[in-house]
Amino acid sequence: MKFWEIGKRNLKEIYRNPVLLGFLLGMPLAFMLVFCAAAGGGQASPIAISIVDEDLSQTSSDFIQYLGTIEAIKLNEPINSEKTEAQEDLESGKIAFYLLIPPGFEEAKQTQQTVNLELYYKEADPMTGLQLKPIIEAVGFEFLGVSPPLNVELKGTQSTIKNPAVNFYAPGIAVFGLMILVSTAAEIIASDREKGFLARMFTTPARPWDFILGYSLPFIPVLIISTLIYLGVGMALGLTVVGNLGHAFLIFFLIGLCAIGIGMIVGSLVKSESQAGVSWLFIVPIAMISGTMFTVEYMPSAVKSVAGALPFIHAVDASRAVLSGSSFSAITLDIFWLIGWAAVLFAVGIVLFRRTMVS
Amino acid sequence: MNAVQTLKLTKEFDGLVAVNGVDLEIQKGELFSLLGPNGAGKTTTIRMLCCLLKPTRGTASILGYDIAEEPFEIKKLIGVSPQDTILSERLNCWENLALIGKVHGLSSEEVKGRSQELLETMGLIERAKDQVRKFSGGMKRRLSIAMALVSDPQVLFLDEPTLGLDPQARRAIWEYIAELKGKKTILLTTHYMEEADFLSERIGIIDEGKVVALGTPQELKTNLLEMRSMVVSTENLTAEVIEGLRSKYSRLEMAKGRLRISHKDLDFKEIVDYLHSRGVTVYSAALDQPTLEDAFIQITGKELRD
Numbered sequence: 001m002k003f004w005e006i007g008k009r010n011l012k013e014i015y016r017n018p019v020l021l022g023f024l025l026g027m028p029l030a031f032m033l034v035f036c037a038a039a040g041g042g043q044a045s046p047i048a049i050s051i052v053d054e055d056l057s058q059t060s061s062d063f064i065q066y067l068g069t070i071e072a073i074k075l076n077e078p079i080n081s082e083k084t085e086a087q088e089d090l091e092s093g094k095i096a097f098y099l100l101i102p103p104g105f106e107e108a109k110q111t112q113q114t115v116n117l118e119l120y121y122k123e124a125d126p127m128t129g130l131q132l133k134p135i136i137e138a139v140g141f142e143f144l145g146v147s148p149p150l151n152v153e154l155k156g157t158q159s160t161i162k163n164p165a166v167n168f169y170a171p172g173i174a175v176f177g178l179m180i181l182v183s184t185a186a187e188i189i190a191s192d193r194e195k196g197f198l199a200r201m202f203t204t205p206a207r208p209w210d211f212i213l214g215y216s217l218p219f220i221p222v223l224i225i226s227t228l229i230y231l232g233v234g235m236a237l238g239l240t241v242v243g244n245l246g247h248a249f250l251i252f253f254l255i256g257l258c259a260i261g262i263g264m265i266v267g268s269l270v271k272s273e274s275q276a277g278v279s280w281l282f283i284v285p286i287a288m289i290s291g292t293m294f295t296v297e298y299m300p301s302a303v304k305s306v307a308g309a310l311p312f313i314h315a316v317d318a319s320r321a322v323l324s325g326s327s328f329s330a331i332t333l334d335i336f337w338l339i340g341w342a343a344v345l346f347a348v349g350i351v352l353f354r355r356t357m358v359s
Numbered sequence: 360m361n362a363v364q365t366l367k368l369t370k371e372f373d374g375l376v377a378v379n380g381v382d383l384e385i386q387k388g389e390l391f392s393l394l395g396p397n398g399a400g401k402t403t404t405i406r407m408l409c410c411l412l413k414p415t416r417g418t419a420s421i422l423g424y425d426i427a428e429e430p431f432e433i434k435k436l437i438g439v440s441p442q443d444t445i446l447s448e449r450l451n452c453w454e455n456l457a458l459i460g461k462v463h464g465l466s467s468e469e470v471k472g473r474s475q476e477l478l479e480t481m482g483l484i485e486r487a488k489d490q491v492r493k494f495s496g497g498m499k500r501r502l503s504i505a506m507a508l509v510s511d512p513q514v515l516f517l518d519e520p521t522l523g524l525d526p527q528a529r530r531a532i533w534e535y536i537a538e539l540k541g542k543k544t545i546l547l548t549t550h551y552m553e554e555a556d557f558l559s560e561r562i563g564i565i566d567e568g569k570v571v572a573l574g575t576p577q578e579l580k581t582n583l584l585e586m587r588s589m590v591v592s593t594e595n596l597t598a599e600v601i602e603g604l605r606s607k608y609s610r611l612e613m614a615k616g617r618l619r620i621s622h623k624d625l626d627f628k629e630i631v632d633y634l635h636s637r638g639v640t641v642y643s644a645a646l647d648q649p650t651l652e653d654a655f656i657q658i659t660g661k662e663l664r665d
Contacts, residue, residue, distance in 0.1 A: 005461040009447055009454070016449040016490070196445045203409045203439040204462045204510075205431055358413055358430070 002206045006214025010188065014218050024184060024222050028177050028229040035173045036166050036237035050076040050098035052083045057106035064101075066143045072164070083120075090120060097121035099136060115140070166238040171248070171319035172292035174230035175312055178256045179283050179292075181219060181226075185263025186276040189215055193356075194272045208354040212346060215267070216260050223256035242325035251322065251331070254338035255315035261345025268352035291316045311341040360423050362387045362514055362544035363408065367417035370403050370568075377403040379568035380417065385561075387513075390536070390545040392555040394655070395565035401548035402442055404565070405518050408546070409439050421514055435463070438512030442519045442548075444499040448492035452483050452502055455491060456509045463510035470509065477505040480535060497528030504532065508539075515539070517547040521554060533557055552651045562651075566659045579654045586657060587625035588647040591618045594640040603637070604630075610656060621653050 015021055051067070053060050068075050076095060080086050086098040100118040108115045119136055192198045201211070227249055235241060241248070266279045289296065289303050290312035296304055307313040318334035363385035370378040378400040385391045393401045406412040408419055410430035418425060424432045447455055453474055460470035478484040481501040486494070491502060500520065507515055520536065521529040529551075536558055539545060549555050555562050556576045564572040564579070572579060586609065596618065605611045610621040620630060627646065634641050 002462045002464075005458055009450060009458045012454065013447060013449050196441060196443050197447065199406075199411055200439065200441050200445045201462070202411055203434060203437065203516075204459060205434040205464070206462050207431075210462075358411060 003210040003213035003217065006201070006206065006210055007217030010215055011218035011221070014188070014222070020184075025225060025229065027180065028174075028226045029233055031173050031177045032170065032230055032233035032237065035169045036234060036239070047072060048074045048076055048095070050080070050086050050089065050095050052080045052086045052098055052100045054082065054103050055101050055105035056081060059106035059109055060101045063105075063140075063143050067099075087120070162240050163238040166234070167240055167324060168320065169293070170230070170234035170237075170239045171323060172316050174227070174234070174252055175255055175290070175315045175319065176287045176292040177230060178223070178226065178252060179259050179287055179312065181223065181256060181259040182263045182266065182283055183276060183279040185215065185219055185260050186266035186270065186279050187273050189264070189267025190270045190276040191273040193267075193270075202357050208350050208357060212264050212350045212353055216264060216346070219256075219260045219263075223253060223260070227252040227256065239323065241323055243322040244328065247322040247328055247331065248319050250335070251315050251319045251338065254335065254342060255311060257342040258311045258315075258338060258345055261342055261349055264349035265345065265352055268349060268356055286310060286312055289313070311338050314338060360387075361385060361420075362389070362422055363391075363419070363546060365404075365408070365417065365419040368404065368407060368414055368419050369416040370400075370407060370412060371415040376568050378407070378414075381565070381568075381570050383563060383570065385544060385546060387544050388541050390540050390547065390558055390560050392559035392562045393546070393548045393565050393570075394550065394552070394555040394562050394651075395548075396550055399550075399565045400568040401550075401565055402518055403568075405439075405516050405546065405548060409437060409516055410434060436513045437516060438507035438510055438514075439516045440503045440507040440518065440520055442522060444496070444503045446491045446499055446502060446506070449490050451490055452478055452487040452505075455502060455506055459506045460509045465510060473509050473511065474505075477508055481505050482531070495528075497524050497531070500524060500528070500532065501535075504535070512543070514544045514546070517545060519548055519550070521549070521551065529554070552655065556651045564655060564658055572654070572658045576651060579658075580649050580651055586621050586623050586649050586653050588619060588621040588649055588653065589625060589627055589630065589644060590647045591620070591630070591634070591644045592616065592642040593618060593634065594642065596639055597637070600634070600637045600639055604633070610653065619647065621649065 014024070049067075051064055053064060064075070064079060067073055080098075083098070083100055086095070086100075089095045090098060098120050100120060102116055102118060105115060105117075107113075117136060117140060189198070192201075198211075206214075230252065231239070231241075231245065231248065263279070266276060270276050270278065286307075287293065289299065289307040290310065291307070292312070296307060296313065299307075314334040314337045318331040318338075321331055322328075361384045363383060365381050365383045368378060368381040368383075369376065381400070381404060383391075393404060395401050403412065407414050408421060408426060410426050410433055413427065418427070420426065421433045422436055424436075426433060447458065450458070456474040456477065457467075457470050460473065461467075465473070475484075478487050481504070483498060483501060483505070486498065491499060494502070504517065504520060507517070517536065521532050524532070533554065536545070536547070540558075540560070547555075547558065559576060561573065561575055562579060563570045601611065601613075604618075604620060608620050608622040608625070610619075612619040627644065631641055631644055
């Protein structure tokens with residue numbers, strides 16, 4: 001249990017260092033407060049939407065009235081009967097988007113045919129449109145009693161989600177926050193290498209895995225507490241948990257392990273604490289392409305492929321899915337992907353660390 | 360079997376030869392010092408013997424185990440106090456000692472017993488529960504040596520154990536190391552002449568990566584030297600007179616108002632006459648024993664500075 005002794009030492013070095021401890025535990029709190037507050041928190045402002053009713057039927061009128069009762073939506077006045085004016089307002093930036101109820105809406109409902117609704121938004125600002133789309137789909141389903149096959153899942157979830165923006169941002173920010181463990185873990189190893197402490201420990205009969213496990217161990221409580229902070233503060237600020245909270249915790253824990261594993265690799269490769277800062281060169285780009293802060297839907301397929309090969313996008317997608325009500329079976333592949341990555345990263349870390357023990 | 364044996368041990372860094380074909384044989388229980396200036400190759404030699412550096416050429420063994428082939432076996436048997444006092448700064452003395460002891464496989468009871476003994480011996484027991492970042496340099500150095508000893512190693516490597524300490528702290532550490540003589544095999548590196556002289560049973564003088572002389576302190580001072588020294592107390596000593604002496608004799612030192620002159624076949628009378636002829640008042644003049652530093656200068660042609 002040599003790793004346990006090294007781990008105990010590292011844990012004491014962390015929790016007796018108020019600055020480092022403050023950073024590790026304060027950062028999750030700060031991240032969630034900033035991003036969830038920016039997304040409106042529990043008292044999110046309703047999304048203002050203009051309506052163009054080309055059907056002009058009793059059903060379309062009832063539907064518009066129904067939309068007006070939804071908390072997350074605020075209807076702009078007046079309701080237009082043709083889209084010219086709304087389109088002009090959209091292009092001039094007066095409105096962010098509008099919903100068009102096309103002719104044949106009532107007939108389609110009565111004859112149980114596919115009902116079409118068109119949501120127009122500026123392509124330069126896809127985020128709000130993407131957030132609104134599931135709400136419209138869910139409301140449409142509830143009102144009409146029909147569901148396009150792809151929108152069946154949304155019905156149950158969107159009707160209970162208080163603030164879709166928070167549910168979008170919180171899991172991504174949690175994953176991004178956990179990615180910071182890469183640099184922290186790497187810096188602690190690099191600092192001990194720079195000060196010569198590792199060289200001293202290399203004269204003892206400890207094996208490479210004792211060091212890798214010993215340096216990872218103190219981050220486990222940090223990881224657990226950080227994850228609880230992300231989920232707890234997120235929920236306090238409007239994150240609606242529809243699915244299983246335990247599954248979300250498992251995903252965050254696994255991506256945290258992956259981050260620590262990468263930190264062990266970086267820490268094995270760099271010679272000084274300042275060099276460990278190199279990890280930011282890939283943390284930020286990977287966070288971007290993994291959808292931690294915005295959707296990856298419009299990224300080129302090559303970039304999406306790169307992100308898909310890495311573990312982070314799986315954690316982002318899976319955590320968003322389970323928090324919005326997906327079952328465990330829907331995220332099983334993501335979980336396996338994360339477990340596989342964690343195992344590979346720690347194995348590579350041990351191999352690289354062994355090489356640094358003698359020069 | 361020797362406790363430490365090296366054969367043509369060589370280490371090069373990017374073509375720069377740091378250790379050049381060092382041959383050493385250190386017997387069990389011997390206290391052996393490697394004496395040399397900064398950059399002579401002392402620490403590189405120790406780092407190879409502790410299995411931290413791979414030799415470029417040559418071999419070495421510790422208690423029969425080869426440093427390249429059996430590093431894990433060697434690490435079970437050695438204790439190391441590195442040149443820089445490297446401790447876990449936010450741990451207290453007990454915790455630092457427990458870390459090293461337990462990584463060496465000692466039980467909690469064994470660690471506690473040995474730590475108690477070492478902390479008392481090193482005079483650290485009163486501050487044992489304080490985080491070591493609050494300690495003075497001397498206290499840290501004593502704890503570092505205690506950490507090297509907590510696993511009860513058979514071979515102890517002390518790399519510059521008193522570097523940067525005040526004379527009082529240095530003397531305290533010397534006394535403790537002297538107590539270990541005969542009980543442990545100790546390889547000590549130092550660039551303090553008096554330290555090597557006071558502690559060592561044998562000394563290897565190392566310069567530019569090579570061991571240039573080997574022997575007991577007395578052998579190095581007498582057998583190797585034909586040099587004689589004298590100490591003169593004077594008044595009215597001018598810079599011109601000092602330069603005149605320096606140009607004539609191998610070595611000249613000024614300390615505590617006294618002049619110390621060393622030279623092969625030193626002529627006592629000739630020096631006194633020279634000083635008188637230059638108007639210098641000579642209060643006293645006496646022959647002096649050669650020092651290890653005299654030997655070092657004769658062997659390497661250089662002075663050893665802190």
